[in-house]
Amino acid sequence: MTDLVTFGETMLRLSPPRGERLEGTRDLDVRAGGAESNVAVAAARLGCDATWLSKLPDSALGRRIVSELRGHGVRTDIAWDESPAARLGTYYLEYGGEPRGTDVIYDRADASVTTATPSELPGGSFEDARLFYTSGITPALSPTLTETTDALLRAATRAGATTAFDLNYRSKLWTPEEAKVGYESLLPHVDVLVAAERDAATCLERDGDAVEVANGLRRDFDFETVVLTRGENGSLAVHDGEVFEQDVYDVETRDPIGTGDAFVGGFLAKRLHGGDVAESLAYGAATASLKRTLDGDLAVVTPEEVQSVIDESAGGISR
Amino acid sequence: MTDLVTFGETMLRLSPPRGERLEGTRDLDVRAGGAESNVAVAAARLGCDATWLSKLPDSALGRRIVSELRGHGVRTDIAWDESPAARLGTYYLEYGGEPRGTDVIYDRADASVTTATPSELPGGSFEDARLFYTSGITPALSPTLTETTDALLRAATRAGATTAFDLNYRSKLWTPEEAKVGYESLLPHVDVLVAAERDAATCLERDGDAVEVANGLRRDFDFETVVLTRGENGSLAVHDGEVFEQDVYDVETRDPIGTGDAFVGGFLAKRLHGGDVAESLAYGAATASLKRTLDGDLAVVTPEEVQSVIDESAGGISR
Amino acid sequence: MTDLVTFGETMLRLSPPRGERLEGTRDLDVRAGGAESNVAVAAARLGCDATWLSKLPDSALGRRIVSELRGHGVRTDIAWDESPAARLGTYYLEYGGEPRGTDVIYDRADASVTTATPSELPGGSFEDARLFYTSGITPALSPTLTETTDALLRAATRAGATTAFDLNYRSKLWTPEEAKVGYESLLPHVDVLVAAERDAATCLERDGDAVEVANGLRRDFDFETVVLTRGENGSLAVHDGEVFEQDVYDVETRDPIGTGDAFVGGFLAKRLHGGDVAESLAYGAATASLKRTLDGDLAVVTPEEVQSVIDESAGGISR
C-alpha cells in the first residue's frame, strides 16, 4: 500500500554562499528541489510510504536527484529519458537579506519532465495509492504536462485515491489568466485544495474574507477540504462545514524556500495517519517552521521534532 | 607557581555546518570541548598559569585535544592511555534555531578518562597550585571518576589549594537523585561553589529566592563563596556575608555552548589576580558574553577585550 | 525477489583533508563505510536488488548511515537500537602518501551492531534471497555477533540462498589464531569464499602456490567457488574444477579503502546476473579499479562504466 504518490518536476538547486552574489560566485551549493518531491520527502520522513513520479535524464544529473530523494526514504518511479538532448531543469537561488530580495533564476525550459506522458510513467496507474498530489507548477511547464496532469488526476480518482493539489502559482511560468484556465480545468478532479490566499486572489479572483474565500472555493468545486495558507497570518481550512485556523510558529528563518511544501507534506502526512483537520494543520505548520531553520528545499525533520514544536517543548540545548 | 589546575574530560566536538542536519552532513567541524578544559583555556588566556589534568588515548585523537589546548597557553598534564582499546569521548553538536533546538549527541562511554586514578595523573599532587577546579560532570562519568574526583578534591585541600566546583548537572549522565548523592559527598571538600540556579533546584532541591538559595548552600556546606548563575537573569554571589549581583551583557549569540565555563574561567581568573567578588562576577559575565559570539566551546578572548566589554567601550569598527 | 542480502557493521568514516594530519585537523569529511554495505552498494549500483541488514542507533547518526546507503539504491532492513547508550561505530581515516602510510583509527567497541541477534533483524529470514554475504569482520566484533553470523549463514542456507564470505582479516580485532577458530566454524556454511591471499596465509596457514591454496581451500571446505585476491597480482578463482585468472586494471589511486569490497560487489553482481566466473572476475576487477579513483569506501559506478573499463574504452575526455 502506498500512502502518497506525487508527480512533478524536481530541479537541481544551485546556490552561492550567503553574502555572495551569483554574479561573482566560485562555488555553488547543490541540492534537489521541486514542489512535489519536497512534499514527498516531508511525508516520507514523517512516516508515510511516499513515491515520487517523474521523468529525468538518464545521466549523472538525473541520478543526482533520485539519490537525494531516496536518501530520505522516498520511493522514486522514474521514466528515464535516454535521448542525448535530455536535460534536467536547474534553478539558481541567491540568498537575500533586507532590502535585497531572495533571487531565483529558473533554467527549466525543455527539461525531460516537460515531455512526460502518462503511459511512460512507471507508477502512473496508482494501484494501491491512497493519495495523489501534484501542484499548479506542473501543468504550467508544458502543454504535454497540462494533459498529463489532467490524465493523472483522473487516473488517481478512478483508482480510488484521494487527490490533493496546491495552486502554487508561478508568475515566471504563466499569466494569471492562463493559470485560471489551467486551474479550472483541473480542479474538478481535485479533492483537497491547498492555496496561498494570494494565489486565490491573483488567479482565481477570490478576494476578501479568508473564510468566505475558502468556503466559496469548496462550494464551487465541491472540494472535500480547502486549506488556505496566509503567510504570517497562519492557515485556515474548511472541511465538512467546519472552519479550522492555525497560527504560524515563531521561527528564525534561514531559508524560506520550500516552506509551503513542508506545510503540505506535514498536513497530508497527518491526514494519512488519521489526524483530523485541526491536528493536521498544526502538524503542517510545525513542519514548515522547522523547514525554515534549514538550508535547502527539504524538510529534513523527524516526527518527534514536529511533535515537540506543537507541544512547545522544542528549543534550548539538550544535553 | 600554578594558579589553576582543572581536572575533567575533554571530548572531540564535531559539528555540521549551520543550517545543515547531522543526519545529512558531509562535513564536520572539529574542536576540543570539555567543561574543565574550557575553564582552563579561559583562565589561561586571561593571564593565569593554568594546567589541565586528564587521561587521554595515546593517539592522534588524544594529541588533537592537547594540541588545541596548548595553543591557548594551557599546560597539559596527561596520563597517556596506551591500551589498544583506549578511546576519546566525542560529541556531536548540531546548531539549531528557533523552534529547532541545539542538539547534542554524546558518545563518551568508556573514554580513557573514565578509568583515571589519582596515582596515574602526573599533576595530581597539586604542589604549588593555588586553585583546583572540577565540575559535576566528572564524578558522573564512571565510578572510578567518582572516587578520583573525591581524592583530588581532598588532595588539593591538603596541599593548601582552594577548591572550586560547578554542579554542571547533565541529565544524560545521571538522575537528579544520583547527582544529589554524588554532589553531597563532594561538596564538603569544596570552597567555591558555582551552580546554575536550575541545577540547584533540580538536584539539590533548593528552590525559591536566589539569595536564600545561595545563602542556604553556603551555610549548609560552609562554602567560602557561592555563585549562582541564572541564565538571562545574570548571576549572583554570596561571600563573607555579602550579596553581589551581576547582569548579563547584551550579546548576539552564535554558539551558546561553553558560556558557563567561560563565566567560571573569567570569574576565577579575576579572583586569582586579586579581584574582589563583584569585579570577578563582571569579569566572568563579560568573558561569557564574548564567548557567545564565537564558534566552539572556548572563550578565545584577551584581557583587553573582556575589560572593554565591562567598560562598555566594545563594539563598532576599529580602524 | 531479493538478489543479495548482506549483514555487517557500517561505521561513520571521518577523514581530514589530504595533506593534513588527524592530529591537527579542523575539518572531517563524513561518509558511510563498512565491508558488507560497501558490497551491497556496489551490487545495487550494478543492477542488483540488494538489501543491507544491520542494527543501528535510533539517532541522527544511525539515520546518517541509512540515508547514504539508500541514496545508492540499497534497501535497508534495520533493527533500530533505542537504548540511550546506543552507539555508532566510527573510524578515522588519514590519507597517507609514500612513505607515510594511510592510517585508520577504529572507534567501534560496543557499537549497537555488536548486540544484534538474529531474531531482532527484520530481514533475517532470507525469504526470497538468492545470495547472502557477510565477511570475517562481523564475527570478530563480539561474541554475540559470532553467534549471529553463524545463525544467519545457517538460516540463509536453509532458505535456499547461496552464501558468500570474505575472510577480511583485521588484526585490530583478533589474532590470527582466534580468527582461525572463528573462520573454521563458519566456513562449513559458506558456498563462495573470497580471500586475500595474505589472509589465507596468515589465518588459515595456507601458503605457497595460489592455485594450490585455492584448490586446497575449495576441497577442505567443499566450497562451490574460491576467489583469491592477490593485490597487484590480480585475482584467481577455482570453480567446478577450473582455474580462472584476472589481472588488475591500471589505475591512478586516490583512495584504496573499499577496493576489496568493490571487487566482491562487482563479482557477485555479475554472477547474480548470470555471468560466468571469468566474466565476473573481470567485472569485479573493473569495479575495484574505478573505486580506487574515488574518495570514500563506496564504488559509485555504473554498469556502463564498468563495462567500458573491461572493453578498454575508458579514459580520456568525452565531449
Added chain:
Amino acid sequence: MTDLVTFGETMLRLSPPRGERLEGTRDLDVRAGGAESNVAVAAARLGCDATWLSKLPDSALGRRIVSELRGHGVRTDIAWDESPAARLGTYYLEYGGEPRGTDVIYDRADASVTTATPSELPGGSFEDARLFYTSGITPALSPTLTETTDALLRAATRAGATTAFDLNYRSKLWTPEEAKVGYESLLPHVDVLVAAERDAATCLERDGDAVEVANGLRRDFDFETVVLTRGENGSLAVHDGEVFEQDVYDVETRDPIGTGDAFVGGFLAKRLHGGDVAESLAYGAATASLKRTLDGDLAVVTPEEVQSVIDESAGGISR
C-alpha cells in the same frame, strides 16, 4: 569620455570565517578593498565609465587587485612598481558581533602606492574626465601622497573636471590635528565634499546642528555641494542654497565595511547621470543599504536593484 577617475590605495582584504578569530584561523577570505576603488566599482556598476588610478607592485598580488576591479567594469590605470621591495597593503578584518567589535588590523606601511608621484600615474592628466574623486585616506598615507593628492586635485581642476572628496578620517593613520592641516590644504581644490558628521566634528571642529555644519563648511571652502553622512540618522546635503535630507533604508547588515564608499559611488553615479541632489542622495543611500547585505567592501549591485530599493519594491522571493 571618462565619467569618473578615482585615486587611492587598494589593499588585499583578508578575513577569517564568521565566528572564528583571526588568532586561530586556518582560512582567510581574500578580496580587494580600498575607499577609492570601492567608489569606482559602485559607480561603474551603476553605469558610469569609471577609472581607478593607482600604483601597485608588479606581482601576482598587484594583479589580484586589478583583476577583481576590472571584473566589475572599472578601467585601471596603474603605475606598476617593479622594485623587488614593492609591497601591496593588506588589511585583516575579523567580523564581530555584539559585544565584540569588528576588528581591523592594517598592514599598509610602505605599500607601493605610498611612493606614487603624479608623473608616473598613467591617467593623471584627466583629459576627458568629468569628475575626480579621492578621500582623506590618501594624503594620510605618506608625505609623497600628500603632495600627489594635492597635485592631482589641482590637475583635475585645471583639466575642467569636478573634484569630489570624502574626509574618511582614519585614526590609525594620523591625529585629528594632523588631519586638519591636511584637509585644510586640500579642500580649497575640492568642489564636492562628503563628510561623516563625526569626522567633521573630530577633525574640522564643526559641531552642532548638522545643517549649520554643512552650510558652514560650504561657505568656508566655497564648495559646490556638501554631503554629511550621519550613520543611522541618514544623510544631508546642502547645494545651491537648498538643504536635502535622506533617511537610511532598513537593512539586515552582514558586513558594514564599504558602506560609506557605496553611498558615495551611488551618489556620484546619479549626479553624473543628471540626477538632482535629492535623487542622488536616495541613490547613494539605496546603494549603501544593498552593500551592507553583502560580504566584502564592494557594492556588487545593479541599477535595477538600487531603483527597486528606492521604489520600496525590493525584498521577498521572486519566482
Added chain:
Amino acid sequence: MTDLVTFGETMLRLSPPRGERLEGTRDLDVRAGGAESNVAVAAARLGCDATWLSKLPDSALGRRIVSELRGHGVRTDIAWDESPAARLGTYYLEYGGEPRGTDVIYDRADASVTTATPSELPGGSFEDARLFYTSGITPALSPTLTETTDALLRAATRAGATTAFDLNYRSKLWTPEEAKVGYESLLPHVDVLVAAERDAATCLERDGDAVEVANGLRRDFDFETVVLTRGENGSLAVHDGEVFEQDVYDVETRDPIGTGDAFVGGFLAKRLHGGDVAESLAYGAATASLKRTLDGDLAVVTPEEVQSVIDESAGGISR
C-alpha cells in the same frame, strides 16, 4: 587598434571536487569556459588587446561570464539577451583518473548565443581588428550560428583582418559528415587553420603523414598557415613552404580542458607580436603546458612564465 577579436559561446563550467562524482556532489566549482573566450584570455594575458564577441542573457549568469573574462583583461562586446527565456549554456565537468575518464555533460541547447546574428553583435564590423578567430564549435551550435559564423569570417576578411579557425570537432554537436559540410563552406574564408590531427582525419578525411596532411590542407584551401596539433606528439606547422615542428613540454597535468585553446592563444599572441611561426609554436606549446597545471579552462599565465618554460628555466622553488 584591436589585436584580436574572437567570437563564440562561453558557458558556465560546473565541477564537483576531485574524487567526487557529479551524481553525489554537494558542491560545484564555478568558472567560465568556452573555446573562443579561452583563446581571448590567453592572448590578452600575453599582451594582446583582445575582444570577445558574443551574446549572453542579461542576468546575473551572463554577468558572471563577463566579469571573469574582464578580470583577465579581455574586452567584452556583448549582445545582451533580455528575453525572459534567455539562457546561458552550462557544462558539468567531472574530473576523472585512470581508468575513469573525465566526463563532460553539456547543457547548452538554446543558449542565447545560438540566436546571435551579425547585426546585433556590437563589435562585428571589425574596424581596426588585426585578427579574427572562431572555432568549429560555433557553427555547430545552431543554423543561425552557421550563418553568423560565415558572415563574420567574410566581414573580417573584408575589413582587412586575418582570420583564424580551429576545427575543434565536437561529436556531441554534429556528425563528422555534417561537420565536413560545415567546415568546407567556411574554410575558404580562413587564413590560418588550426586542426587537431584527429579532427582532420575524422571530419576532413585527411589521414596519414602529418606533413602531407598539413600541406594538403594548405594547398586545397589556400591557407596562409596550417597548424596541426598532435597530442603527445607535439605540433607542426606549414607556412610559406616551410615545415615547423614543436614538441610538447613535460607537464604534471591537473586539468586538460582548455589545453588546445591555450595553445592557440599563445600561438596567435606571439604571431601578433611579430614572432615567426617556429617561435609562435613554442609559445603556444609553453602556454598550453602551463594551462594543464591549473584548474579551469583558462591559461592564467604571464608572458614571463611562458618564456621561462621555453627557456627551460621554469620549475623548482623560487625564494
Added chain:
Amino acid sequence: MTDLVTFGETMLRLSPPRGERLEGTRDLDVRAGGAESNVAVAAARLGCDATWLSKLPDSALGRRIVSELRGHGVRTDIAWDESPAARLGTYYLEYGGEPRGTDVIYDRADASVTTATPSELPGGSFEDARLFYTSGITPALSPTLTETTDALLRAATRAGATTAFDLNYRSKLWTPEEAKVGYESLLPHVDVLVAAERDAATCLERDGDAVEVANGLRRDFDFETVVLTRGENGSLAVHDGEVFEQDVYDVETRDPIGTGDAFVGGFLAKRLHGGDVAESLAYGAATASLKRTLDGDLAVVTPEEVQSVIDESAGGISR
C-alpha cells in the same frame, strides 16, 4: 634543562588552493612558517624540550604564530612588540607543478623581528640550554639582526651550549657576496654547520667533491660537525674524522617547503638524544621525507613514524 633554543623569524604563510593562482584566489590557507621555528617544532615533536625565541607584534597576528607553535609543544619566549607599526612578516606560497614552479612572494620587510636586540629577548641568556640553532636567514633580515645573531651565538657558546647553523641562503634577501661576508663573520662561533651543497658553492665558493667540501669547511672553521644536504643525492656528514652518507627516502611529495628544516630538526633531535651521526642523519632524512607528504612548513610527525620510515616498515594501510 632546555634541549634546544632556536632564534629567527616566523611568518604567516598564505597559500591559495592547489591548481589555483594567487592572482585569482578567493581563499588563502594560513599557517606559521619560519626556518628556526620549523626546526623547533620538528625537534619538539621528536621528544626534545625546545624553545623558540623571537620578537612578534603584540596582536592577533603575533598570537596566531605562537598558538600554532605551542600546539606542537614548543615553548615560546617572545619579545612582544607593542608599537602601533609592529608588523608580522608574511609569505605567499603558490603550489606549482611541472613546468610551473612553486612561487614564493615574501612580504617581510620591517617585521618586528628585524628590530630584535639580545637584551629584549626573554630567553636569550641560554641558561640550561644544550644547543642553540639559527640559520643564515636571520642575519640577512636586517643589520640589527646581523648583530643580534652574532651576539646570540657568542652568548650561547659562553653559556656552554653547542651552536648549530644552517646556511639557508635566500637570494631574495642578499647577494652571494653579502652572504659570504655575513657567514664568515658568524661561522667562527658555530659548532655544527648544516649547508646545502648548492649554498656552499654559491656563497662560500666551495665546489667539487662533496666530501672535500665538507672536510674543507670543517677544517677552515674548526666545526665539530659539518652536514651537507644534497637534494636528491641525500646527505653527508663529516665528524671526528669520519664521513657518513645517507640516501633520501622515496617520497610522494605534496609540499617541499620545510624539508630542510625537518631534516635539521630530526638530525638535532637524534643527536640531543644521544644518537651518533649516522643514526642522526637517517633520523633527519626520515623526518624530512614525512614532512614532504604534508601541507605546510611543519614536520607534524611522531618518533614512531620516523622510526618506521627508517625501519622500512612504513606505508600501506594499517587496520
